Every structure is written in structure tokens, then in C-alpha cells.
Amino acid sequence: MVARSLLLGLALVAGTAIAGDLAAGRAKADAVCAVCHGPNGLSMQPNAPHLAGQPEIYLVEQLKNYRSGKRSHDVMSVIAKPLTDAEIQNLAAWYAAMQVSVQLP
Template identity: 55%
Template structure:
């Protein structure tokens, strides 16, 4: 498929969470479904690589509170502290993605 020559580099700046701590936790609790670099391993799971940090914090908080439900995430999120959520969001947001738009 032809691609635009130029691609857009996206890198979210770090916020409150600790990306390195988040990476370690993600490797244990998240990578089976979302992949070691945030690229989903199953069709039902979203890619998280480079995702917007504040969006990830909200998503995990919503799963934990029950405002949003998902068979897997409803269970996984229950064990996460506020710090865990901040660190995981910082980790996934810190992964750089570049985008190439199909013509």
C-alpha cells in the first residue's frame, strides 16, 4: 500500500507517573493481552502504545470504579492503586509511535 513519505512522530511528555515502575508492572499484569510494547495480542484488546496519558488514567479509573466494564479489565483494575494507574499510564504514554497514513 503506498504511504505518505512523511510520518508524524508522537511522544507524550511524562506526567506524574513513573514510567519505569509502570513498565515493570505492565510486564506482569498487562503485557499478556496488550503486548510488551503496547501492541495488542488479541483482537478484543486495544493497542496502548503511545496512548494519551490522561485518557489511560481515566480508562483504568473507570474500570476500577465500575463506570466502565470489561470482562478482563473489571477484574485486573481492582488490584490497582492510584499510583499503579499513574505509573502504567506514564509507561504506555512514553512509548513513541509514528503514524503513516494510507493514501
């Protein structure tokens, strides 16, 4: 019973990691997100967060929250409204696949 639950959990995690289409996510990001969040997911605007390297599950949840109205922002609420679940998953996969490094001062 425990082994079965463990295998199911691992399958769900593995499925989530590869669920998005990176090429489709990149194309959508270039067309819609890059204006505010930068062409590589690193924003040049002080009021727009970096998306590169964010966890996929976090990005999916936040985009769905904007789409549903659970989370509100003048621009993001409009941008997220027409996104399909597949587009959200693709965007999240694209940004999560980016590796960000930090250099301490």
C-alpha cells in the first residue's frame, strides 16, 4: 500500500515536470510576457517581477488566480483572462526551465 502511494506520487511529480511544451511556452512568452517581464524572464521594470527560474507549480497557480479573479492586477488580470490551461502550463514550464544564478556581494 505504501509503495503504491509512493509510486503514484512519483508519477505525478514526474508528469508535472514534463507537462508543458517549452517551445509553445517560449513563443507565448515572447508574444505576450516579454514586454513587462523581459525577453529572458528577467524584468527591467521595477514593478514587474522576474519570472525566470520560478517554480512551475507557483507560476501555474498564480496565472490561474489572475485568470479567475482570485488575484487582481490591472494588467495581469487582462493578460491571463484568455489563457487556456495548456497555455498556462506551457508558460510555467518555459520560465521554470530557465536557470538563474545568484552572485552574493
